[in-house]
Amino acid sequence: MHYFLIQFVLSIIILFSVGCSQGLEPNFTHNPDNKTYLTGTIYYKNGKENWKFAQDSLAYIRVVGFKTYPDSAGIIKDILAGNVFITPKNIAESLPMHVDSSLYSMEFTEVPINVVYLAVVQQYGLDLTKQQRVIGVFSLTLDNSNPSAILIEKGKQNRANIFVDFENLPPQPF
Secondary structure, three states, X not given: OHHHHHHHHHHHHHHHHHHOOOOOOOOOOOOOOOOEEEEEEEEEOOHHHHHHHOOOOOOXXXXXXXXXXXXXXXXXXXXXXXXXXXXXXXXXXXXXXXXXXXXXXXXXXXXXXXXXXXXXXXXXXXXXXXXXXXXXXXXXXXXXXXXXXXXXXXXXXXXXXXXXXXXXXXXXXX
């Protein structure tokens, strides 16, 4: 009887070890669509209460990534050339507003790619060159005046959190 119990337990252990080659680790490389994403969380300092410092005519909140450092003279040209990545994908939608935090996700089809400037942008009108302002940047040092680049690689968990402080905005690149 002991012999059969030991065999049964060993069979179960072997079955699990073959079926779980990576253990309980999530499989980030299994991507049936062969897509690469940058994901993260936008954290708003003092949460919902601090939105009172946002402009009244707020239309959209977006995360925007640039292949080159942005300037107002070339932003439209960069968008048309595919050098700018914007979320949400539908330009007529916004990320959540008046929240403590929100999630974002950007899809990248050509990787690896170095995103040199990643920012949360507040748009308060239709003019992309004049009616928006950067309200937060990705920074490894958490210093909003010192943005950090991020290398987006295939098969990796590409993650960048961004902190927004409406009372202490980063320098505007435009």
